[in-house]
Amino acid sequence: MTTTAPRAATDVRTGSSGGPAVRAVRRKRVLHWIALHSLALAAALFFVLPFVFVFLTSVMSDGQAMSGELWPRAWHWENYAQVFRTPGFLDWWRNSLLYAVLGTVFTVCSSVPVAYALAKFRFRGRRTAMLLVISTMMLPPQVIVVPMYLVWAQQLHLTGSLWPLIIPMAFGDAYSIFLLRQFLLTIPQEYLESARVDGCGELRTLLRIVVPMAKPGIAAVALFQFFYCWNDYFGPQIYTAQNPGAWTLSYGLETFKSAHMVNWNLTMAATLLVMAPVIVVFFFAQKAFVEGVTLTGVKG
Amino acid sequence: MALSVAPELRRKHRRNRLRTLGFLSPWLVGFSVFFAYPLLATVYFSFMHYNQIKEPTFVGLRNWTYVLTQMPLFGPALWNTLWLVVVMVALRVVFGLGIGLLVTKVKSGVGLFRTAFYIPYLAPPVAATVAFVFLLSPGSGPVNEILSAVGIDSPPTWFNDPAWAKPSLVMLSLWGIGDLMVIFMAALLDVPKEQYEAAELDGAGAWARFRYVTWPSITPIVMFAVVTGVVQTMQYYTQALVAGKLASGISVGPGTVIQPGYPDHSTLTVGQLVYSLGFQNFNTGAACVLSLVLFAIAMAVTSLLMRKRAGLLTAED
Numbered sequence: 001m002t003t004t005a006p007r008a009a010t011d012v013r014t015g016s017s018g019g020p021a022v023r024a025v026r027r028k029r030v031l032h033w034i035a036l037h038s039l040a041l042a043a044a045l046f047f048v049l050p051f052v053f054v055f056l057t058s059v060m061s062d063g064q065a066m067s068g069e070l071w072p073r074a075w076h077w078e079n080y081a082q083v084f085r086t087p088g089f090l091d092w093w094r095n096s097l098l099y100a101v102l103g104t105v106f107t108v109c110s111s112v113p114v115a116y117a118l119a120k121f122r123f124r125g126r127r128t129a130m131l132l133v134i135s136t137m138m139l140p141p142q143v144i145v146v147p148m149y150l151v152w153a154q155q156l157h158l159t160g161s162l163w164p165l166i167i168p169m170a171f172g173d174a175y176s177i178f179l180l181r182q183f184l185l186t187i188p189q190e191y192l193e194s195a196r197v198d199g200c201g202e203l204r205t206l207l208r209i210v211v212p213m214a215k216p217g218i219a220a221v222a223l224f225q226f227f228y229c230w231n232d233y234f235g236p237q238i239y240t241a242q243n244p245g246a247w248t249l250s251y252g253l254e255t256f257k258s259a260h261m262v263n264w265n266l267t268m269a270a271t272l273l274v275m276a277p278v279i280v281v282f283f284f285a286q287k288a289f290v291e292g293v294t295l296t297g298v299k300g
Numbered sequence: 301m302a303l304s305v306a307p308e309l310r311r312k313h314r315r316n317r318l319r320t321l322g323f324l325s326p327w328l329v330g331f332s333v334f335f336a337y338p339l340l341a342t343v344y345f346s347f348m349h350y351n352q353i354k355e356p357t358f359v360g361l362r363n364w365t366y367v368l369t370q371m372p373l374f375g376p377a378l379w380n381t382l383w384l385v386v387v388m389v390a391l392r393v394v395f396g397l398g399i400g401l402l403v404t405k406v407k408s409g410v411g412l413f414r415t416a417f418y419i420p421y422l423a424p425p426v427a428a429t430v431a432f433v434f435l436l437s438p439g440s441g442p443v444n445e446i447l448s449a450v451g452i453d454s455p456p457t458w459f460n461d462p463a464w465a466k467p468s469l470v471m472l473s474l475w476g477i478g479d480l481m482v483i484f485m486a487a488l489l490d491v492p493k494e495q496y497e498a499a500e501l502d503g504a505g506a507w508a509r510f511r512y513v514t515w516p517s518i519t520p521i522v523m524f525a526v527v528t529g530v531v532q533t534m535q536y537y538t539q540a541l542v543a544g545k546l547a548s549g550i551s552v553g554p555g556t557v558i559q560p561g562y563p564d565h566s567t568l569t570v571g572q573l574v575y576s577l578g579f580q581n582f583n584t585g586a587a588c589v590l591s592l593v594l595f596a597i598a599m600a601v602t603s604l605l606m607r608k609r610a611g612l613l614t615a616e617d
Contacts, residue, residue: 033407040406043399044416047475051419053442054431068440110326117323123316129324136335138602140535142571143591146578147341148334150352171330202319231424233538238579250426254542257430264434274427282422290482 058268065265079269088244089270092252099162099236099248100229106169107176107225108218114172115180116206120192130181136174141234149238160243165235169225176221179292183217184210220292223285230278249274339595342588350584363585367593371586376565377573380466384536384569388470389529393522396480403481404488414485421478429542432472433459437547459547462566469539469567480525487521488514527605534598537571544568570594 057065058079060072083089117123118130152164187210195205211218236251244252253274257267282289321328346363350356367374399417406413420428435443436458447455456464495513504512541560548562560576561568570590578587 036402036405037408040402040413043402044413047416047420050431050435050475053435057434057442066440068442068445070442070445110330113323114327117320121316121320121323123320132331133327135599135602136331138531138598139335140571140594140598142535142537142574143595143598144335144338144342145574146584146587146591147338147345149579150341150584151338168330168334170326171334172327173330177327202323227422231426233426233542238575250424253426253430254545257546264437267430268434271427271430275423278422278424279419282419 054268054271057264058266058272060265062263062265065263065268076265079265080273083266083270083273086256086266086270088247088252091245092247092249095162095246096230096248096250099166099232100226102166103169103229104222104225106166107173108222110170110172111176111180111221112211112214112218113206115177115184116210118177119181119184120187120189120210133174133177133181137178145234145238152239159239161246162236162240162248164239165229165232173225176225179221179224180214180217183214183220187213216288216291219285219288223281223288224292226281227278342591342595345584346588346592348585351582352584353582356584359585363589367586367589373561373565373568373573373576374590376561377568377570380540380561380566380568381534381536381570383466384469384540385530385533387466388473388533388536389526391470392473392477392480392529393525395474396477396525397484397518397522399477399481400484400488403485414481417481418478421476421481423476425538426542428472428476429539430546432468432475433543433546436468459543459567460563462564465543465547465563465566469543472539472543483521483525484518487518491517523605527602530601530605531598534594534601535571536569537575540567540569541572541575 053070056070056072059075059077060069061074061076064073118126118133148164149159153159156164158164191209191213192205195209200208230248231250232248233250233254236246236248240246240248240251247255253270256270345356347358347360348356349359349362403410403414403417423431435441438444438455438457438460441458443458444455458464458468491514495517496509499509499513544560544562544567559565560572571594574587574590574594577583577590
């Protein structure tokens with residue numbers, strides 16, 4: 001790693017006369033620029049080329065998709081139409097949206113008050129509560145899945161639907177609580193005090209003062225939760241496997257390949273269609289997103 | 301409490317407690333129903349024989365001795381999980397830091413580079429895995445086409461080779477480095493510029509500046525990346541499962557019982573084994589034992605790392 005210099009070492013002030021020393025410095029700076037940008041370009045290829053190959057294959061004919069050729073001989077855009085005509089594909093789309101939208105709304109509504117209490121109230125056991133939130137966050141979902149499944153299957157008879165995944169989100173999500181609390185800690189106590197002096201109840205303070213101030217944090221948490229639900233594979237696999245009508249895109253996609261035998265072109269078209277919404281949402285909500293990622297790490 | 305001087309204060313105190321409980325209530329319910337109960341039930345079932353049809357019967361420690369000493373897949377699953385935790389986390393942190401440094405140094409097209417490096421992180425894991433199984437497919441995948449075009453005669457068969465399957469998964473995880481890149485980028489931009497200038501005046505070279513200026517100020521973030529990386533990789537599931545299934549070429553669907561971890565158990569993780577035992581073999585007891593082993597390891601690792609101040613709890617706690 002030769003590019004770790006925080007600044008080109010050539011940034012030294014030299015005299016204004018254009019002597020050979022200055023030329024050497026300038027040449028070194030140019031070389032440094034070229035090396036740095038070539039490295040960045042090479043790295044960019046690693047990140048971008050997979051999308052390019054996936055796209056190119058998605059518009060190939062059935063025969064060509066198996067040939068190992070990289071460039072499509074003819075552009076078969078109808079592959080995308082065919083993916084949408086695949087039985088179930090539109091249902092999976094609808095189920096993914098249902099899971100992601102309801103899951104996000106439930107999570108935000110239930111996690112904000114909890115995060116607020118943990119950030120701004122002083123009470124006995126606050127530290128313990130915070131530690132419990134963090135341990136829940138760290139818990140691999142596989143640890144509790146077996147008894148949880150048995151409850152949903154045998155007592156509540158809700159397996160084969162997405163409800164076992166959506167309902168728990170109305171009861172606070174540890175990760176969202178943690179992130180929101182980190183964000184709420186940054187709101188100065190004085191705002192809350194003055195609201196209280198004005199006779200605002202806690203709930204009014206939360207809704208009128210805290211929520212508007214915490215909008216960026218809430219947006220970030222909502223986005224994260226939306227993506228979590230959209231991407232979730234384990235949950236739908238556990239609870240909806242036996243009922244293809246309840247599958248989500250993330251779960252259905254994997255069966256796509258086998259349903260279509262070895263048709264990589266249609267599988268790649270479907271893959272891009274599963275990626276697309278997430279990437280579109282990202283471009284619209286870029287700021288909130290980066291804010292959120294930084295929130296997880298930097299504000300600690 | 302003989303002091304009757306402040307009944308008002310006491311009432312206020314009680315009202316505050318009720319208020320706190322009210323705000324916490326969604327989580328208190330969620331924690332008990334969706335965390336504490338299933339955890340206790342897991343412990344209960346780990347001492348039971350239960351095939352999810354007949355009533356559970358008490359079998360003492362039999363599930364425990366079976367899983368820990370006899371079950372053939374326990375060893376490989378544990379080994380693969382630990383391998384992934386060590387190799388994947390380490391490489392992700394190094395690569396994420398490298399890309400983060402690169403992005404902070406680049407002068408032209410910063411926005412474009414940043415977007416290019418970030419976007420793959422957004423790809424849903426299943427979609428990314430399907431894409432990589434295609435890209436790396438041994439017969440006609442683009443990667444091997446290119447490798448043989450540049451003269452590599454027998455390129456690896458990636459997800460179909462027990463020795464290459466895990467490295468292929470690592471590559472997939474490096475493709476989605478965007479989250480770490482953003483975190484490191486923010487940390488690197490936070491390093492005070494004057495410190496670099498001072499170091500430069502002292503004649504420090506590039507490496508010395510990284511070692512003595514950059515590194516000390518980003519260690520908390522590196523620590524954070526390691527902790528979250530370990531936690532995520534302990535539960536590594538989707539990518540390994542989907543890659544194994546797709547590469548094996550076995551048609552999958554509800555009711556198909558397949559041996560997880562293709563090829564040759566090389567991608568079998570503890571999480572997959574829990575699923576396989578609990579939902580394919582209906583061996584609830586063994587699945588719960590394995591869950592508890594996973595739980596114990598996860599808790600041990602996180603408490604160890606948290607003690608080293610991972611920055612998860614602020615000082616005021």
